[in-house]
Amino acid sequence: MPKPGIEAIGQIAIAVKDVDRAAVFYEQVLGLTPLFRFPGLAFFDCNGVRLMLSQPEEPGFDKTSILYYRVPDMETATAAITAAGVPFVHPPRIVHRDARHALWMAFLQDTEGNHLALMCEVPEPAA
Numbered sequence: 001m002p003k004p005g006i007e008a009i010g011q012i013a014i015a016v017k018d019v020d021r022a023a024v025f026y027e028q029v030l031g032l033t034p035l036f037r038f039p040g041l042a043f044f045d046c047n048g049v050r051l052m053l054s055q056p057e058e059p060g061f062d063k064t065s066i067l068y069y070r071v072p073d074m075e076t077a078t079a080a081i082t083a084a085g086v087p088f089v090h091p092p093r094i095v096h097r098d099a100r101h102a103l104w105m106a107f108l109q110d111t112e113g114n115h116l117a118l119m120c121e122v123p124e125p126a127a
Helices: 019-028 073-085
Strands: 008-015 033-038 041-046 049-054 065-070 088-097 101-109 115-123
Touching: 008 115, 019 033, 019 041, 019 049, 073 088, 073 101, 073 115
Parallel strands: 008 049, 065 115
Antiparallel strands: 008 065, 033 041, 041 049, 088 101, 101 115
């Protein structure tokens, strides 16, 4: 059976009620380095693993953490998981794009109902 090619944990999401309050804790108390902010989101560096604080947008994503597994090729990874009979809650899509890369993500659940995600940063062509 083909494997998805998981390389490492690329991001961990933590559901929070108040992003601003939580961001102060993670920066000032834990000493994590802030990376960037968006409305309702705060990102920190944790020795190469990105930590995302967010207010859940959907039921079932509150009071949980999500592990984001870095894969080198989203199409290969999702095909392998689909071939194993696992459906995706949210199929692959671009969730962010900047001058450096397009960030693809796909969400699924494990056998216990825990949310997992695959992430793949695809370099953007030079302008």
